[in-house]
Amino acid sequence: MAATPRGTSPVPPDDRPRLTVLSGPSGVGKSTVVAHMRKEHPEVWLSVSATTRMPRPGEQHGVHYFFVTDEEMDKLIANGELLEWAEFAGNRYGTPRAAVLEHLEAGVPVLLEIDLQGARQVRESMAEAQLVFLAPPSWEELVRRLTGRGTESPEVIERRLAAARTELAAEPEFDTTLVNTSVEAVARELLALMNVV
């Protein structure tokens, strides 16, 4: 499915890359799409978030997340080191501010993969950011993907699905919606939105 542009965020006056935010319900396929996209276009810089969540098998500190304690997260927040942060399904997540600003200044296309609450905060602080919503082909498919991933307990899956209902209802707040039917197609559309291809 083609991208649905709404064009509500202002475009920067020159051809500097815009900050792009990718959001969507847990399990819709954000990480899968981004990994696919960056395999061929490693020049897209993906922000590494801080989180209080425990690492899943195979996740590496500094690569997938900066895994921090509650106390460390408290400090990052208190020191204003996060561009945005949110509590999601029982854990806290936040985007380190300095690295994002440095990459944007250097003209590098920057991507954040964050939840709805974080996307709203970025919209407030950086009006030129483009907000992209990744939607599932159907509710049933979302449940299948989240459950099929096998990384969360049934209780956590329930919490994430409850959040998903709120996130799906907020889709009109985003500049563009992409439906994740095909990872390859969505990756291509995202690259085009970021002016990378």
Ligand SMILES: Nc1ncnc2c1ncn2[C@@H]1O[C@H](COP(=O)(O)OP(=O)(O)OP(=O)(O)O)[C@@H](O)[C@H]1O
């Ligand atoms: N287009 C697709 N078709 C079928 N399965 C997909 C598709 N995209 C992703 N998946 C599968 O869906 C599951 C969830 O994907 P992924 O972990 O990328 O989601 P996510 O949105 O990053 O989730 P979270 O927000 O919880 O981190 C994975 O098992 C992945 O392989």
Ligand SMILES: Nc1nc2c(ncn2[C@@H]2O[C@H](COP(=O)(O)O)[C@@H](O)[C@H]2O)c(=O)[nH]1
């Ligand atoms: N507001 C933020 N949300 C973030 C950030 N990093 C990740 N996320 C989102 O959290 C949920 C759960 O992620 P998971 O890795 O535990 O499955 C998902 O929607 C992520 O996009 C962040 O820095 N800020």
